[in-house]
Amino acid sequence: MNRQAKRMMQKQKTTPQDRVEQARQRRAPTPERRSRVGAREFLKEVRAELRKVQWPSQRELIGYTGVVVVSVVVLTSYVFGLDLLFSKSLLRLLGG
Numbered sequence: 001m002n003r004q005a006k007r008m009m010q011k012q013k014t015t016p017q018d019r020v021e022q023a024r025q026r027r028a029p030t031p032e033r034r035s036r037v038g039a040r041e042f043l044k045e046v047r048a049e050l051r052k053v054q055w056p057s058q059r060e061l062i063g064y065t066g067v068v069v070v071s072v073v074v075l076t077s078y079v080f081g082l083d084l085l086f087s088k089s090l091l092r093l094l095g096g
Contacts (some may be wrong), residue, residue: 009019037045056064 010017
């Protein structure tokens with residue numbers, strides 16, 4: 001505790017224990033925990049949430065799948081090319 005805080009406490013005539021008690025009183029009470037739900041209730045809630053989802057049409061799904069497949073092929077080729085380049089360079093550098 002620094003000097004300024006001690007001086008202020010002396011002016012207010014409070015002790016560190018009083019401050020701790022005041023801080024405890026200011027804290028909000030912790031909310032009570034909800035009890036767990038059973039498996040049947042959980043599955044019922046999952047179904048209700050899945051009904052709210054806006055699912056893509058078949059045409060959109062095919063388009064998204066194509067984008068993902070092309071992206072994976074391009075990135076895989078890029079990583080393969082870098083790996084091949086670095087391995088050949090390292091072997092040449094080490095005289096292998």
